[in-house]
Amino acid sequence: MTGISFHEVSHTYRPPRSAPTLALERVSLDVREREFLALLGPSGCGKSTLLYLLGGFLPVEAGAVTVAGKPVTGPGPDRGIVFQNFALYPWKTVRQNILYGLEKQRLPRAERERRARELIELVHLGGFDNSYPAQLSGGMKQRVAIARTLAVDPAILLMDEPFGALDAQTRALMHEELLAIIRRTPKTVVFVTHDVREAVYLADRVAVMSARPGRIKEIVDTGFAGEKGPALTGTRAFADKVEHLWDLVRGEAILAQTRRD
């Protein structure tokens, strides 16, 4: 049971030394168990804020966020998170980064080592066990970050523009790897992005958000479950779906642009 529910969630950002802004306004959204849901919207629309509320990193001020019926009160190992800038511990090696979560789970040493080994293989980083993050490319860093998060085996995977810092080729490879990983260990995924094609390609459903204050504008079924693969992106149906979502997002992106001072 990992159903996620946002009910009438509002959130105000209060930066020090400047005026508070309403980031989210009465957002209601349900994410089904083992669903891949993308949160799509222009930058500054509050999609990351929504993810941080679900992660328990920010306090829920108005409305309710629940996981399996229980309100979120703080971070927990049932919700793993992957950030855009990797957030690896730079002083730990690849292996030590992956082991960190396992140590927090108080698993026996042999079990930890075995799982770390499996995960390093899963993300194709064999031979880099003892490298430091500074010695890796962006794509490799993000694979370590994904492995570290999967190590704890969270039922829910939160991804905050995880491939936004990667070049186009690496991003395409990472899409395949992510889909393969989720096929092997099914999870509920909430994936924040501003890339329309990425959202359509990866997600089962795409929640389009409006420019600030963020609201859910529309939820679109992509309808490509089961037929995901590089061939999909060349199909007419895929192009149509991207076009449709672009139409929804375009107005909001322009709005977000003109409002940026």
Next chain:
Amino acid sequence: MRSAVVRYSPLLLLAIAWEAVPRLGLVDPDTLPPLSAVLRAWIGLLRDGDLAVNGLSSLQNLTAGLVLAIVVGVALGVLMAWYWPVEVLVNPLVRILYPLPRSALIPVMILWFGLGAASKIAAVFLGCLLPVVIGAFNGARGVEQVLIWSARAAGATSLEVLREVVVPAAMPEILAGIRNALALSFILLVAAELLISQRGMGYLISSFGEAGAYDAMFAGVLTVSAVGFFADRLYLLVMGWALRWRG
């Protein structure tokens, strides 16, 4: 090989000038004995055991004061960054005390702790504390939010986050602060020993100066500078090893 020669050539020139200037009568050899005389005096000090007794005493007090400053300074700096009440209490004090000439504290330490090792250790400790506090505070305050969130999501408690994420992430700034403290510790210890004439390299220097044994006095000064220089080099090596993860 060549780069080493080039790098140390100013030192070599200085040594030659030091030898030549008093020998040529450009300055009075009493006020600046030639380098060879200073080195001869140094060997004498080594043979007499003066260097061992006073050097060891200095090294002990310096280590005690510095270690104390590191332990207290890192704890204080990290707590300042982590718990705002600690910052509210301590930060204004740090700012007010920072410009204070540190050697001005030595007479106060003598008043409180008397003419002994305790005063020297206290002077080194207080003089070295602030650079460590400031390094640890800046380092801990600059830790990326996402590193802390990742640890929290993995199930770390707040004490674990502090020990396993905040302190290691702050390590580059902490180690830079300690390097400043290391340089200050030599200054403060020798200054304290000049005032507390009892034992130590500072005492050795001042007593030879008063007795007019200037070659031995210069030998003492040279020893302190050399030890200070090599301590810093050694520290840089250790720091490079500790921060080897920084690509």
